[in-house]
Amino acid sequence: MPIYNWVAETKKGRVIKGELEAADEKAAGLQLKRRNLKIRKIKLKPKDIFENVSFMQPKVTNKDIVIFTRQFSTMIDAGLPLVQGLTILADQAENKTFKRVLKDIVRDVEGGSSLAEAMERHPKVFDSLFVNLIAAGEVGGILDTILQRLAAYIEKVEKLKSQIKGAMTYPIIVVAIAIIVIAVIMIFVIPVFQDMFSSFGKALPVPTQIVVAMSNFTKGNILYIIGALILFVFLFKKYRGTTGGRKVTDTLSLKLPIFGPLLKKVAVARFSRTLGTMIRSGVPIIKALEIVAKTSGNVVLEEVVLDVRSSIAEGQPIAEPLSENDIFPNMVVQMIAVGEATGALDTMLEKIADFYDDEVDVAVEAMTAMLEPLLMVFLGGAIGGLVIAMYLPIFGMAAAMGS
Numbered sequence: 001m002p003i004y005n006w007v008a009e010t011k012k013g014r015v016i017k018g019e020l021e022a023a024d025e026k027a028a029g030l031q032l033k034r035r036n037l038k039i040r041k042i043k044l045k046p047k048d049i050f051e052n053v054s055f056m057q058p059k060v061t062n063k064d065i066v067i068f069t070r071q072f073s074t075m076i077d078a079g080l081p082l083v084q085g086l087t088i089l090a091d092q093a094e095n096k097t098f099k100r101v102l103k104d105i106v107r108d109v110e111g112g113s114s115l116a117e118a119m120e121r122h123p124k125v126f127d128s129l130f131v132n133l134i135a136a137g138e139v140g141g142i143l144d145t146i147l148q149r150l151a152a153y154i155e156k157v158e159k160l161k162s163q164i165k166g167a168m169t170y171p172i173i174v175v176a177i178a179i180i181v182i183a184v185i186m187i188f189v190i191p192v193f194q195d196m197f198s199s200f201g202k203a204l205p206v207p208t209q210i211v212v213a214m215s216n217f218t219k220g221n222i223l224y225i226i227g228a229l230i231l232f233v234f235l236f237k238k239y240r241g242t243t244g245g246r247k248v249t250d251t252l253s254l255k256l257p258i259f260g261p262l263l264k265k266v267a268v269a270r271f272s273r274t275l276g277t278m279i280r281s282g283v284p285i286i287k288a289l290e291i292v293a294k295t296s297g298n299v300v301l302e303e304v305v306l307d308v309r310s311s312i313a314e315g316q317p318i319a320e321p322l323s324e325n326d327i328f329p330n331m332v333v334q335m336i337a338v339g340e341a342t343g344a345l346d347t348m349l350e351k352i353a354d355f356y357d358d359e360v361d362v363a364v365e366a367m368t369a370m371l372e373p374l375l376m377v378f379l380g381g382a383i384g385g386l387v388i389a390m391y392l393p394i395f396g397m398a399a400a401m402g403s
Contacts, residue, residue, distance in 0.1 A: 002024075003021055004019060004042050004043065006019065007040040020091065061095075065125070066155055068102075070147070073144045073148045073151065075088070075089075086106045098125070101122050114138055116132070128294055129274065129278070134150075136281045142281075149277055153277045157273065157274075166364065168259075170371065171375055174379060175375070178379045182386065186218040186219065186386075187219050189390075211390060250300050253298075265359050266360055270297070271301065272352040276352075286313060289305055289306075293306045319334075332352055
Protein backbone atom coordinates (compact mmCIF):
# COMPACT_ATOMS: atom_id res chain seq x y z
CA MET A 1 0.00 0.00 0.00
CA PRO A 2 1.15 3.59 -0.62
CA ILE A 3 2.55 5.66 2.25
CA TYR A 4 1.25 9.16 3.04
CA ASN A 5 2.99 11.98 4.90
CA TRP A 6 0.59 13.93 7.09
CA VAL A 7 0.42 17.01 9.27
CA ALA A 8 -2.40 17.32 11.83
CA GLU A 9 -3.48 19.18 14.94
CA THR A 10 -4.45 17.64 18.28
CA LYS A 11 -7.41 18.77 20.40
CA LYS A 12 -5.00 20.87 22.47
CA GLY A 13 -3.75 22.64 19.36
CA ARG A 14 -0.35 20.91 19.12
CA VAL A 15 0.82 20.34 15.55
CA ILE A 16 2.17 16.85 14.90
CA LYS A 17 3.25 14.99 11.78
CA GLY A 18 4.02 11.47 10.66
CA GLU A 19 3.37 8.93 7.97
CA LEU A 20 0.94 6.05 7.54
CA GLU A 21 -0.06 3.37 5.06
CA ALA A 22 -3.49 3.54 3.42
CA ALA A 23 -5.24 2.41 0.26
CA ASP A 24 -5.75 6.04 -0.84
CA GLU A 25 -5.78 9.60 0.49
CA LYS A 26 -9.38 9.32 1.69
CA ALA A 27 -8.58 6.18 3.73
CA ALA A 28 -5.55 7.94 5.22
CA GLY A 29 -7.78 10.84 6.28
CA LEU A 30 -10.26 8.47 7.95
CA GLN A 31 -7.43 6.88 9.96
CA LEU A 32 -6.37 10.29 11.26
CA LYS A 33 -9.95 11.31 12.11
CA ARG A 34 -10.35 8.10 14.15
CA ARG A 35 -7.37 9.31 16.21
CA ASN A 36 -9.25 12.59 16.87
CA LEU A 37 -6.80 14.64 14.82
CA LYS A 38 -7.65 17.72 12.75
CA ILE A 39 -6.03 17.21 9.34
CA ARG A 40 -3.91 20.01 7.95
CA LYS A 41 -2.16 18.24 5.09
CA ILE A 42 -1.96 14.74 3.56
CA LYS A 43 0.47 14.08 0.74
CA LEU A 44 1.66 10.91 -1.00
CA LYS A 45 5.21 10.14 0.11
CA PRO A 46 7.68 10.22 -2.82
CA LYS A 47 9.30 6.88 -3.58
CA ASP A 48 12.86 6.27 -2.49
CA ILE A 49 14.77 5.27 -5.66
CA PHE A 50 17.29 3.37 -3.50
CA GLU A 51 14.63 1.51 -1.50
CA ASN A 52 15.45 -1.88 -3.03
CA VAL A 53 19.24 -1.38 -2.94
CA SER A 54 20.11 -2.99 0.40
CA PHE A 55 23.62 -1.54 0.85
CA MET A 56 22.24 2.00 0.33
CA GLN A 57 19.82 1.63 3.25
CA PRO A 58 20.71 2.49 6.87
CA LYS A 59 21.45 -0.46 9.13
CA VAL A 60 19.35 -1.12 12.21
CA THR A 61 21.65 -0.54 15.18
CA ASN A 62 21.44 -1.96 18.69
CA LYS A 63 20.65 1.57 19.86
CA ASP A 64 17.51 1.50 17.66
CA ILE A 65 16.56 -1.88 19.15
CA VAL A 66 17.10 -0.71 22.75
CA ILE A 67 15.02 2.47 22.29
CA PHE A 68 12.25 0.48 20.60
CA THR A 69 12.29 -2.20 23.32
CA ARG A 70 12.11 0.29 26.21
CA GLN A 71 9.34 2.36 24.60
CA PHE A 72 7.36 -0.74 23.63
CA SER A 73 7.69 -2.08 27.19
CA THR A 74 6.29 1.18 28.60
CA MET A 75 3.36 1.09 26.17
CA ILE A 76 2.49 -2.54 26.99
CA ASP A 77 2.79 -1.86 30.73
CA ALA A 78 0.42 1.11 30.32
CA GLY A 79 -2.20 -1.17 28.75
CA LEU A 80 -1.85 0.03 25.14
CA PRO A 81 -2.95 -2.61 22.58
CA LEU A 82 -0.08 -4.44 20.86
CA VAL A 83 -0.85 -3.28 17.30
CA GLN A 84 -1.45 0.33 18.34
CA GLY A 85 1.87 0.44 20.20
CA LEU A 86 3.74 -1.03 17.24
CA THR A 87 2.04 1.41 14.85
CA ILE A 88 3.03 4.43 16.96
CA LEU A 89 6.64 3.22 17.19
CA ALA A 90 6.75 2.54 13.44
CA ASP A 91 5.45 6.04 12.68
CA GLN A 92 8.04 7.75 14.88
CA ALA A 93 11.03 5.55 13.91
CA GLU A 94 13.76 7.71 12.33
CA ASN A 95 15.67 4.79 10.79
CA LYS A 96 13.99 4.05 7.43
CA THR A 97 14.99 0.37 7.45
CA PHE A 98 13.66 -0.13 10.98
CA LYS A 99 10.46 1.74 10.08
CA ARG A 100 9.82 -0.72 7.20
CA VAL A 101 10.53 -3.70 9.46
CA LEU A 102 8.09 -2.47 12.13
CA LYS A 103 5.38 -1.82 9.52
CA ASP A 104 5.87 -5.39 8.22
CA ILE A 105 5.50 -6.69 11.79
CA VAL A 106 2.29 -4.65 12.26
CA ARG A 107 0.84 -6.19 9.08
CA ASP A 108 1.80 -9.72 10.14
CA VAL A 109 0.34 -9.29 13.64
CA GLU A 110 -2.88 -7.87 12.18
CA GLY A 111 -2.93 -10.89 9.87
CA GLY A 112 -2.98 -13.30 12.82
CA SER A 113 0.71 -13.97 13.53
CA SER A 114 2.09 -13.77 17.05
CA LEU A 115 4.59 -11.01 17.76
CA ALA A 116 7.44 -13.55 17.99
CA GLU A 117 6.48 -15.12 14.65
CA ALA A 118 6.35 -11.68 12.99
CA MET A 119 9.77 -10.72 14.39
CA GLU A 120 11.26 -14.09 13.38
CA ARG A 121 10.75 -13.08 9.72
CA HIS A 122 13.40 -10.38 10.20
CA PRO A 123 16.46 -12.29 11.53
CA LYS A 124 18.91 -9.49 10.64
CA VAL A 125 17.10 -7.17 13.05
CA PHE A 126 15.74 -9.51 15.74
CA ASP A 127 18.04 -12.47 16.51
CA SER A 128 16.94 -15.85 17.84
CA LEU A 129 17.53 -14.76 21.45
CA PHE A 130 15.22 -11.75 21.08
CA VAL A 131 12.53 -13.79 19.30
CA ASN A 132 12.54 -16.63 21.85
CA LEU A 133 12.33 -14.25 24.80
CA ILE A 134 9.40 -12.44 23.16
CA ALA A 135 7.72 -15.83 22.62
CA ALA A 136 8.24 -16.69 26.30
CA GLY A 137 6.81 -13.31 27.30
CA GLU A 138 3.72 -13.81 25.13
CA VAL A 139 3.07 -17.29 26.53
CA GLY A 140 3.62 -16.20 30.15
CA GLY A 141 1.73 -12.92 29.84
CA ILE A 142 4.78 -10.93 30.97
CA LEU A 143 5.73 -9.27 27.68
CA ASP A 144 6.43 -5.88 29.33
CA THR A 145 8.82 -7.48 31.85
CA ILE A 146 10.58 -9.46 29.11
CA LEU A 147 11.03 -6.30 27.03
CA GLN A 148 12.60 -4.52 30.01
CA ARG A 149 15.01 -7.43 30.53
CA LEU A 150 15.85 -7.48 26.83
CA ALA A 151 16.64 -3.75 26.81
CA ALA A 152 18.88 -4.10 29.90
CA TYR A 153 20.58 -7.16 28.39
CA ILE A 154 21.31 -5.46 25.03
CA GLU A 155 22.68 -2.36 26.77
CA LYS A 156 25.08 -4.42 28.89
CA VAL A 157 26.23 -6.51 25.92
CA GLU A 158 26.81 -3.32 23.92
CA LYS A 159 28.85 -1.87 26.78
CA LEU A 160 30.98 -5.01 26.74
CA LYS A 161 31.51 -4.74 22.97
CA SER A 162 32.44 -1.06 23.19
CA GLN A 163 35.05 -1.86 25.85
CA ILE A 164 36.69 -4.42 23.58
CA LYS A 165 36.57 -2.05 20.59
CA GLY A 166 38.08 0.69 22.73
CA ALA A 167 40.89 -1.62 23.87
CA MET A 168 41.64 -2.64 20.26
CA THR A 169 41.38 0.85 18.75
CA TYR A 170 44.38 2.44 20.47
CA PRO A 171 47.05 -0.09 19.40
CA ILE A 172 45.60 -0.29 15.86
CA ILE A 173 45.77 3.51 15.48
CA VAL A 174 49.34 3.69 16.81
CA VAL A 175 50.56 0.86 14.54
CA ALA A 176 48.78 2.42 11.54
CA ILE A 177 50.43 5.80 12.22
CA ALA A 178 53.82 4.09 12.56
CA ILE A 179 53.36 2.30 9.21
CA ILE A 180 52.32 5.55 7.46
CA VAL A 181 55.24 7.52 8.92
CA ILE A 182 57.76 4.79 8.04
CA ALA A 183 56.33 4.55 4.50
CA VAL A 184 56.67 8.35 4.03
CA ILE A 185 60.27 8.23 5.29
CA MET A 186 61.09 5.27 3.01
CA ILE A 187 59.53 6.74 -0.14
CA PHE A 188 60.23 10.48 0.17
CA VAL A 189 62.90 11.22 2.80
CA ILE A 190 65.54 8.51 2.39
CA PRO A 191 65.96 9.04 -1.41
CA VAL A 192 67.00 12.67 -0.64
CA PHE A 193 69.69 11.40 1.75
CA GLN A 194 70.71 8.74 -0.81
CA ASP A 195 71.42 11.40 -3.45
CA MET A 196 73.48 13.33 -0.91
CA PHE A 197 75.43 10.21 0.14
CA SER A 198 76.30 9.34 -3.45
CA SER A 199 78.57 12.43 -3.58
CA PHE A 200 80.61 11.25 -0.56
CA GLY A 201 82.53 8.67 -2.59
CA LYS A 202 82.85 6.41 0.47
CA ALA A 203 81.18 3.13 1.46
CA LEU A 204 78.12 3.65 3.61
CA PRO A 205 77.74 2.00 7.07
CA VAL A 206 75.92 -1.35 7.03
CA PRO A 207 72.75 -0.03 8.80
CA THR A 208 72.53 2.79 6.24
CA GLN A 209 72.97 0.35 3.35
CA ILE A 210 70.15 -1.81 4.72
CA VAL A 211 67.82 1.18 5.10
CA VAL A 212 68.66 2.44 1.58
CA ALA A 213 68.01 -1.04 0.15
CA MET A 214 64.66 -1.17 1.97
CA SER A 215 63.79 2.29 0.64
CA ASN A 216 64.61 1.29 -2.95
CA PHE A 217 62.55 -1.88 -2.62
CA THR A 218 59.58 -0.02 -1.09
CA LYS A 219 59.69 2.79 -3.68
CA GLY A 220 60.01 0.39 -6.60
CA ASN A 221 57.32 -2.03 -5.44
CA ILE A 222 54.84 0.15 -3.55
CA LEU A 223 51.89 -0.81 -5.78
CA TYR A 224 52.71 -4.52 -5.39
CA ILE A 225 52.99 -4.10 -1.61
CA ILE A 226 49.57 -2.37 -1.40
CA GLY A 227 48.06 -5.01 -3.70
CA ALA A 228 49.53 -7.81 -1.55
CA LEU A 229 48.06 -6.26 1.62
CA ILE A 230 44.61 -5.93 0.03
CA LEU A 231 44.83 -9.53 -1.23
CA PHE A 232 45.88 -10.74 2.24
CA VAL A 233 42.90 -9.01 3.90
CA PHE A 234 40.53 -10.42 1.25
CA LEU A 235 41.88 -13.98 1.60
CA PHE A 236 41.83 -13.75 5.39
CA LYS A 237 38.15 -12.72 5.35
CA LYS A 238 37.35 -15.58 2.96
CA TYR A 239 39.22 -18.05 5.17
CA ARG A 240 37.57 -16.61 8.28
CA GLY A 241 34.19 -17.15 6.58
CA THR A 242 34.75 -20.93 6.41
CA THR A 243 33.90 -23.23 9.33
CA GLY A 244 37.48 -24.45 9.70
CA GLY A 245 38.88 -20.93 9.35
CA ARG A 246 36.62 -19.54 12.06
CA LYS A 247 37.58 -22.35 14.41
CA VAL A 248 41.31 -21.79 13.84
CA THR A 249 41.14 -17.98 14.21
CA ASP A 250 38.81 -18.13 17.24
CA THR A 251 41.10 -20.67 18.93
CA LEU A 252 44.17 -18.50 18.26
CA SER A 253 42.41 -15.36 19.50
CA LEU A 254 41.77 -17.00 22.88
CA LYS A 255 45.47 -17.94 23.12
CA LEU A 256 46.91 -14.49 22.32
CA PRO A 257 49.33 -13.36 25.07
CA ILE A 258 47.61 -10.06 25.94
CA PHE A 259 44.15 -10.19 24.36
CA GLY A 260 43.42 -13.89 25.02
CA PRO A 261 42.64 -13.64 28.77
CA LEU A 262 40.49 -10.55 28.11
CA LEU A 263 38.49 -12.34 25.40
CA LYS A 264 37.91 -15.29 27.76
CA LYS A 265 36.51 -12.95 30.42
CA VAL A 266 34.23 -11.38 27.82
CA ALA A 267 33.08 -14.86 26.73
CA VAL A 268 32.25 -15.87 30.33
CA ALA A 269 30.40 -12.59 30.97
CA ARG A 270 28.35 -12.89 27.78
CA PHE A 271 27.54 -16.58 28.35
CA SER A 272 26.40 -15.91 31.93
CA ARG A 273 24.37 -12.81 31.03
CA THR A 274 22.61 -14.47 28.09
CA LEU A 275 21.83 -17.77 29.80
CA GLY A 276 20.73 -16.04 33.03
CA THR A 277 18.37 -13.70 31.15
CA MET A 278 16.80 -16.59 29.21
CA ILE A 279 16.33 -18.89 32.23
CA ARG A 280 14.83 -16.03 34.28
CA SER A 281 12.40 -15.33 31.41
CA GLY A 282 11.13 -18.91 31.40
CA VAL A 283 12.97 -20.35 28.38
CA PRO A 284 13.77 -24.08 28.91
CA ILE A 285 17.47 -24.61 29.61
CA ILE A 286 18.01 -26.94 26.61
CA LYS A 287 16.54 -24.33 24.24
CA ALA A 288 18.36 -21.54 26.06
CA LEU A 289 21.76 -23.24 25.66
CA GLU A 290 21.11 -23.78 21.94
CA ILE A 291 20.45 -20.04 21.51
CA VAL A 292 23.44 -19.09 23.70
CA ALA A 293 25.66 -21.23 21.46
CA LYS A 294 24.37 -19.53 18.29
CA THR A 295 24.85 -16.03 19.71
CA SER A 296 28.21 -16.66 21.43
CA GLY A 297 30.28 -15.04 18.66
CA ASN A 298 33.08 -17.60 19.09
CA VAL A 299 33.16 -21.08 17.54
CA VAL A 300 35.20 -22.55 20.42
CA LEU A 301 32.67 -21.32 23.00
CA GLU A 302 29.81 -22.45 20.74
CA GLU A 303 31.18 -26.03 20.72
CA VAL A 304 31.60 -25.98 24.51
CA VAL A 305 28.02 -24.79 25.05
CA LEU A 306 26.62 -27.39 22.63
CA ASP A 307 28.57 -30.10 24.51
CA VAL A 308 27.02 -28.81 27.75
CA ARG A 309 23.58 -28.96 26.13
CA SER A 310 24.14 -32.59 25.06
CA SER A 311 25.33 -33.53 28.54
CA ILE A 312 22.27 -31.93 30.20
CA ALA A 313 20.00 -33.75 27.74
CA GLU A 314 21.59 -36.98 29.02
CA GLY A 315 20.85 -36.05 32.64
CA GLN A 316 24.15 -34.50 33.80
CA PRO A 317 24.28 -31.24 35.80
CA ILE A 318 25.40 -28.13 33.92
CA ALA A 319 28.54 -27.56 36.00
CA GLU A 320 30.14 -30.93 35.19
CA PRO A 321 30.71 -30.45 31.43
CA LEU A 322 31.70 -26.80 31.97
CA SER A 323 34.63 -27.92 34.12
CA GLU A 324 36.10 -29.96 31.24
CA ASN A 325 37.40 -26.93 29.28
CA ASP A 326 39.79 -24.07 30.00
CA ILE A 327 37.43 -21.20 29.16
CA PHE A 328 35.40 -21.31 32.39
CA PRO A 329 37.47 -20.80 35.58
CA ASN A 330 36.91 -23.13 38.54
CA MET A 331 35.24 -20.33 40.53
CA VAL A 332 32.59 -19.89 37.81
CA VAL A 333 31.95 -23.64 37.64
CA GLN A 334 31.55 -23.85 41.43
CA MET A 335 29.15 -20.87 41.53
CA ILE A 336 27.03 -22.42 38.76
CA ALA A 337 26.98 -25.74 40.63
CA VAL A 338 25.75 -23.96 43.78
CA GLY A 339 23.13 -22.05 41.81
CA GLU A 340 21.90 -25.25 40.17
CA ALA A 341 21.74 -27.09 43.50
CA THR A 342 19.81 -24.29 45.23
CA GLY A 343 17.42 -23.63 42.33
CA ALA A 344 18.77 -20.10 41.86
CA LEU A 345 20.80 -20.65 38.70
CA ASP A 346 19.50 -17.49 36.98
CA THR A 347 20.47 -15.31 39.96
CA MET A 348 23.91 -16.90 40.21
CA LEU A 349 24.52 -16.41 36.46
CA GLU A 350 23.59 -12.73 36.76
CA LYS A 351 26.08 -12.34 39.65
CA ILE A 352 28.80 -14.04 37.58
CA ALA A 353 28.04 -11.74 34.63
CA ASP A 354 28.21 -8.62 36.85
CA PHE A 355 31.50 -9.81 38.38
CA TYR A 356 33.09 -10.46 34.97
CA ASP A 357 31.82 -7.15 33.59
CA ASP A 358 33.89 -5.52 36.35
CA GLU A 359 36.79 -7.85 35.57
CA VAL A 360 36.68 -6.76 31.92
CA ASP A 361 36.79 -3.10 33.04
CA VAL A 362 39.90 -3.76 35.12
CA ALA A 363 41.53 -5.89 32.39
CA VAL A 364 40.95 -3.23 29.72
CA GLU A 365 42.47 -0.51 31.93
CA ALA A 366 45.48 -2.70 32.79
CA MET A 367 46.00 -3.70 29.15
CA THR A 368 45.81 -0.09 27.96
CA ALA A 369 48.28 1.00 30.65
CA MET A 370 50.68 -1.77 29.60
CA LEU A 371 50.32 -1.26 25.85
CA GLU A 372 50.94 2.50 25.91
CA PRO A 373 54.68 2.35 26.80
CA LEU A 374 55.21 -0.75 24.61
CA LEU A 375 53.70 0.96 21.58
CA MET A 376 55.66 4.15 22.24
CA VAL A 377 58.87 2.12 22.40
CA PHE A 378 57.93 0.38 19.15
CA LEU A 379 57.07 3.67 17.42
CA GLY A 380 60.16 5.46 18.71
CA GLY A 381 62.44 2.49 18.01
CA ALA A 382 61.25 2.01 14.44
CA ILE A 383 61.36 5.67 13.39
CA GLY A 384 64.40 6.50 15.55
CA GLY A 385 66.31 3.54 14.08
CA LEU A 386 65.68 4.80 10.54
CA VAL A 387 66.78 8.34 11.41
CA ILE A 388 69.97 7.16 13.18
CA ALA A 389 70.85 4.87 10.24
CA MET A 390 70.55 7.80 7.83
CA TYR A 391 72.67 10.12 9.99
CA LEU A 392 75.51 7.61 10.57
CA PRO A 393 77.39 8.63 7.37
CA ILE A 394 77.11 12.31 8.38
CA PHE A 395 78.46 11.52 11.86
CA GLY A 396 81.31 9.54 10.25
CA MET A 397 82.17 12.42 7.90
CA ALA A 398 82.07 14.92 10.78
CA ALA A 399 84.42 12.70 12.84
CA ALA A 400 86.83 12.41 9.86
CA MET A 401 86.89 16.19 9.39
CA GLY A 402 87.45 16.72 13.11
CA SER A 403 90.49 14.45 13.10
